[in-house]
Amino acid sequence: MNKILICFIAAFSLQAYPSTAADVPSSYSPVVDKESFDSVKKRLSQQKPQAEERFRKLLNERYDLSDRPIPDIKMTRGKKIQGGVRSKLPANVSWEQLANMNPEEIKQKTVASRLLSSASRTATGRRHAFSAVSYR
DSSP states (O other), rough: OOOHHHHHHHHHHHHHHOOGGSSSOOOOOOOOOSSSSHHHHHHHHHHOOOOOOOHHHHHHHOOOOOOOOOEEEEOOGGGGEEOOOOOOTTOOOOOHHHHHHHHHHHTTTHHHHHHSSEEEEESOOOOOOOOOOOOO
16 A cells, blocks of 8 residues: 555656756746847947936936045045935925835835836846946
8 A cells, every 4th residue: 555655656746847858947048149249349339428428317316426525434445435315306305205105105206216217228128237338
């Protein structure tokens, strides 16, 4: 009886797993190059100044980038530590209003969406940050 039960469990468990590697689902997406590397490099190099300007404008809109170091406080090797709040809120929201909002209200007023939209997609569909790759 035990041998039959063990055989039944073994046979049943083998059916639960795919038998070949081809049956295993994968998140891998094959690379299909439609453009040569040199043409992609040239195109993205031409787009870089516009992308940097767009991100610079976005940073200035959302953050206070002025130089206001805290006196007599420095990091390792003497780097200045900046003081004060650096994030800017949308024109229609104050810090007091933000403090009194619950998470749903913040989502509705799109305060959180500003953080999510700070990255942009290139023509290739990939996200890139403000400090774009420099081609030398």
